[in-house]
Amino acid sequence: MADSSDRQQAHPHIALLPSSGMGHLVPFVRLAATLAAHDCRVTFITTHPTVSLAESSLVARLLSAFPHAVTPKGFHILPLDPSTANSKDPFFLQFEAIRRSAHLLSHLLNSSSHSGHPPLSALVTDVTLASAVIPVTHDLHIPNYVLFTSSAKMLSLLAYFPALVGVTHSDEINIPGIPPLHKTWLPPPLLDQTNLFTTQFTENGEALVRSDGILINTFKSLEPETVAALNEGKVINGLPPVIPVGPLVPCECETERGGSSLMEWLDGQEKGSVVYVSFGSRTAMSREQIREVGEGLVRSGCGFVWVVKDKKVDREEEGVEEVVGRGLMERIVKDRKGVVVNRWVDQEAILSLEAVGGFVSHCGWNSVMEAAWHGVRLLAWPQGGDQRINAEVVERSGLGVWVRRWQWGGGGVNVKAEEIDERVREMMGNERLRVTAAQVRDEARKAAELGGASQLIAGLVGEVAAHY
Template identity: 50%
Template sequence: MTLTPILEELCIPNYVLSVTCARFLSLLAYLPYLINENSPKFGESDDYVHIPGLSPLPLSTIPPPFFNPTLFFTSFAISNALFLPKAKGILVNTFERFEPDTLAALNNGRVLSNLPPVHPIGPLEPYKLEKGEQLSWLDDQSVKSVVYVCFGNRTAMSKDQIRELGDGLERSGCPFLWVLKSSKVDKEDTEEIEDLLGDSFLERIKNRGIVVKAWVNQEQVLAHPAIGGFVSHAGWNSVMEAARYGVPLLAWPPHGDQRVISEVVENAGFGVWVRDWGWGGERVVKGEEIGGKVKQLMSDEKLRNRAMEVEEEARKAFQDANGSSEKALMGIIETLRLAETA
């Protein structure tokens, strides 16, 4: 956002790319008004945050740093939000049928009258990286029988929670592929799987599950016909990747925008979210609870059918010539082309 004044002076069109959902983008855009010294503080009147044009956001979904405007994270978010009206447009990695009401509210001026057009251009196609660890084990599993468990690069669980998650996966009775992390991406992860889970666990699940500590190509995993469900931290990129391949989610949000995203996933009928599991690390969720929810995720035919509908909606949005995301992106390219030749 700090480039905006320079781009304005040079008459270079400035587009902002949002990497979260449209609903959280609305919260970010409206944040300066929520924290304004003349407005009521979060939660002063009730348990919801009210943004014009949107259904109320539960206070419990708001990232805790937003309650403290003196924090650098919050002040930086506010300063960025104030630059949004100066952009020519905002590109969002979402698609029309996934967040229709929020996109409509953003684009008809109900959220803020001074926002530029918000263009849904997702799900974005992932960059073709080299393949991760070879997971030939998946090829031997039945269609949509395997639950994929991964919490992204920025989320690490305590050893106690890791063991409870292992217990839950075992209790679920479902085949599983678990990408295990005990530290964040920028910290050295030296603990062995055996030390975290115990040899007896690995022995018990050797014919039904696989646990890896290596990087895997998530797109490749989600595209595999054996994958039938995804236990996820509800990072927005992961949600959109799951939407591309019609894989329903069990959302377990640990921080940041991920509770708002989990609500979006649930409202879209694309997944389930257990609110009382709390923010990451608030409490150790027991294996019995986890196992029950994994079993529900993998056996819910209504959820699976809705996931297939989402996959078709996503495909139409970014593949069809008249798809909402394709049209939005081509429209931006045409606007830039005309501006260049003018």
């Protein structure tokens, strides 16, 4: 009979700790499903309260889909007085609330080793929580792997950022081992040393060297030079192994019931004729700019599915007609060329359909990876966060094009309907771009086959079991 150590190594027990926002939660859900497929026992730590309804719904669907392999563990965080943190962003404030509650994890992690389950083999921590959580796991002698939820290029900035001095005084950011980044590509809060996000970013960058490894949702052929620079110590010395585990394959549990009329409409469209337009789960545009987008889509003559959002948090959304404008909605309905929604949609399912031939995107990393997985060409329209750096990855890889002068924010209109119309038609008619996007898709599929992400995750599972 095998002893408890043998059983543990055969079936490692890995806890996952996401932070806040769908951009961070979706990769953790996909990682949980992948680990469960490799016979891991997974404890999924859920923070309470959450910021958005979409987060709560997705976690519930994950737990329902894997009732035996994935065990929930509630993490009730302490309330945060916003006046003690220099930010008004609800997600940055949630990051900080979780970070300040990190000391409560000791009891929770210990209690995760209960009757019938082996002790924890490792914790996978969201990168936004790294500096607060790694000391806790070190004290408990639990290996801690960081999951980085953006591009390898963005990881290079995070790792090197603590060494940068005078960022705001130079137009170029020079990071060893990779081409220079333009200052305007950086997340805007990083230009303010007193901003809460900058504090978190710096502390988490410093903490990376104390982790046991960094998992990243990318694949080598998408960012070969950057992944190599990170692992060869060119960016910084002492960085633990950077393990590309992407693309993290979408999980069936992500599909939310409802919305069948949208999918039926898409099924009735010609192959490659529809452009999907979405700027992410937490990116809000001014209503004036929203209406320019709508006018541009109508003028383009393309079929479209357009997800509109003028509030950061989905609990606050108003009716579509009020956001888009009654006159424009009446034209869209009359022409039957487009569908407009202002709720969470199954983006991955939409991108998987043959009718969808292009994607106008803010270039959140989950969106980029889903476009790569399905070979859907991108028209990049980034705003802040990691989006401009990701847009540069998209352009360099041949997955899409980036109109660098396009901006938004600050209210009003930054891009007129005429140019949106023109650029959408250019993207949808660009045969070279369609071919290169298909090539990226083929590389993504290879990375997810045996010898790609699956093998890397299987190796990680073995390493974690042996480490413990």
